[in-house]
Amino acid sequence: MAPAEAAADPLPSGAPAAVCRHCGAPAPAGAAFCCPGCAAAHELIQGLGLDAYYDRRCLDPAVAPLIPDPEEIEADLSALVRPDGTEPDGTARWRLDLMVEGISCAACVWLIERLLARHPAVRQGRVNMTTRRLAVVWVGRAEDAAAILAPLRRVGYRLAPYDPGRLGAATRAHEKTLLKAMAVAGFAAANIMLFSVSVWFGVDMDPATRDLMHWVSALIAVPAVGYAIRPFAGPAVAGLKGGRMTMDLPITLAVLLATAMSLWELATHGAHVYFDSAVSLLFFLLIGRFLDSRARGRARATAEQLLTLNAGTVTVLAEDGSRRQLLPERVTPGMTVLLAAGQRAGVDGRVVAGRAHLDDSLISGETVPRPVGPGDAVHAGTLALDGALTLSVAAAGEDTLLAEIVRLMETAEQGRARYVALADRVARLYAPVVHLLGLLTFLGWWGLGGLGWQPALLNGIAVLIVTCPCALGLAVPAVQVMASGRLLKGGVLLKSATALERLATVDTVVLDKTGTLTLGRPTLREDGVDPGVVARAAALAAASRHPLARALAAARPQVAPAPEVREVPGAGLVAGQGAGGPGGERRLGSRAHVGVADARPAEGPELWFAEPGWPAVRFTFTDPLRPDAPAVIAGLKARGLAVEMLSGDRPETVARIAAEAGIEVFQGGLTPAGKTARLAELAARGHRVLMVGDGLNDAPALAAAHVSLSPTSAADLSQTAADAVFQGRRLAPVLEALAVARRADRLVRQNIGLSFTYNALTVPLAVAGLVTPLVAALAMSASSVVVILNALRLGRTRRLDPGPGAG
Incomplete structure (x- = not known):
């Protein structure tokens, strides 16, 4: 059965009569498919024996229907293909990462992977349903990408370049580093603690056995510290090179001092080592750093999602009528592009032809689809729901509103507010003060307190750890990024x-x-005006782009534009044929243009309409x-x-x-x-x-x-x-x-209060020698976690509803 015939094939009895078998969109009465493209896609899936897809799938109404476009121009993906090694026989292997639009459920993932697996050159085809990322690996030539991906296009999936740089790759790489360091530190701390407990509670343990336990702890701790301390040592060294002391410096010193002192104790057969404290400190600190990064990542998620909306290719219409696919960055203002139903705009522009409803909720915060037609603006990232549009490009790439939104988000996060400045000043003062306090604690207990240098040094290390202002450093930024992210989702x-x-x-x-x-924008007031007159005037108004003329034409969108209408700049419109008979003129515009001598002052925006044989009519407008x-x-x-x-x-x-x-x-x-x-x-x-x-x-x-x-x-x-x-x-x-600003202000004050309260309680205890390095690490990490969790409350606060009429 040919695809064109299949589109009109009647459905079997009992089947829904107005739903397409392939995409689930409305279909003509008595037809199995909504279009020949869906019929061809259905035939392809059946021919490959993959029709189980239709039994497994669950259509998501929030996802655009999977309608193939037979006229879709294949994008040139050769610039995105990269080498991926070679096969044992020396054949080149290639890789391509793409973003797939149209995935609605796990059945889509199953179908895409099966379609790719049918190609003999494909070695791997995997789809991540959450990120919609498709990774394809094949052998042969780089130019084979188009043929490999052709079945996906024929089924209706839309493919776009996947740019990991736009998806916060740097942030994810940093989090990955933290996660690895945290895993190493946690594993090491758990194992070292086993040997420490054995030493602590060992009854009559001889020195040789104790030394063996310490040596095993050292073999685990030293490599773990060397690996897990990098997120702190790196910024500390960079700060010293720049002539400043950062909050990471005392942390690094505390860990290295505890490790070095433990190695000294081990070499001199001492009874106590503190590898467990050093590694546990790193573990708890890394937990706090990771949670902070995740909190910031949640706030930036919306901005990153906005950037992904602009990752697709753009269909450019050339002067000779041909079409080609370009990345948004290569599109220039003045070009004409096509936006099909179900596609997202990759550029800013104005509609030249066509009408559609746009979903621009992630750009404007407006949940109701916006109708657009000739002359209306369209922004990158908006989704055309039900119609095709021809656009004249106004901006592309980094000049679009979408890119401006993300830049504003980044600017707001990077700035320094009053509370941030306060935290920065405290942090700058912290380093020299805490180092001096730690040194005085060590000297005081060693020289005046009568303790040996090892216990005195432990007290000094505990001061270095417990006084870390991590909670204060997180108090303001954590709230700010959560507030910025929440407001961005609401269109602010x-x-x-x-x-x-x-x-x-x-x-x-x-x-x-x-x-x-x-x-x-003006809206026509029709009080006391003959509807027939409004219709005839709207036919003239359709020929003008003047705001008042557009408002008049919008009042009767079903009226066909009048023929032979010419515009008099600065005055109005003139039509060659009038209602009063052949040769008459109809005029729409200002009082002078239509020849009205009305002494009444204008009460607002107005247009006058005159036709032969009838008195002139005034149209007034209001701004709702x-x-x-x-x-x-x-x-x-x-x-x-x-x-x-x-x-x-x-x-x-x-x-x-x-x-x-x-x-x-x-x-x-x-x-x-x-x-x-x-x-x-x-x-x-x-x-x-x-x-x-x-x-x-x-x-x-x-x-x-x-x-x-x-x-x-x-x-x-x-x-x-x-x-x-x-x-x-x-x-x-x-x-x-x-509301968000007031809530954020309360949370910032709470976080700063928590930070100062923590230091007021723990610092005297550490100086008094009542806090061990391990307990100090636990207390300091707990304070950071509490501050972060308090900031996260802002994201869970219910959004305000102004009440009826807010639509």
């Missing part, structure tokens, strides 16, 4: 490292009107509130915040919007200088103001406020003067940012 991007601290102290919120409380604005304003007031609105619009319009939003204090007709003056007045009264504006004419006010937020969509984020930006159609991120 921090641009300033101090934004969280300043947001936590806000007591007054000042909002702009246009583009902030409102959506910033954001869907959740009233609920968010009520939420701000409920939290004890004063709310004001400042706008440059007409006072009567401002009053109407304020009443709809529930704002009692407002001013209209303000210039940018007027807004800045009002903020200065509030600041003089002792108020700490959050300014929320669109970042254009509000830039002076945004810069003058105590802290500022700006909504943004197509505008370049770097052009705003705000400390943070939020995306989407909702105003709820403002409420979320304030």
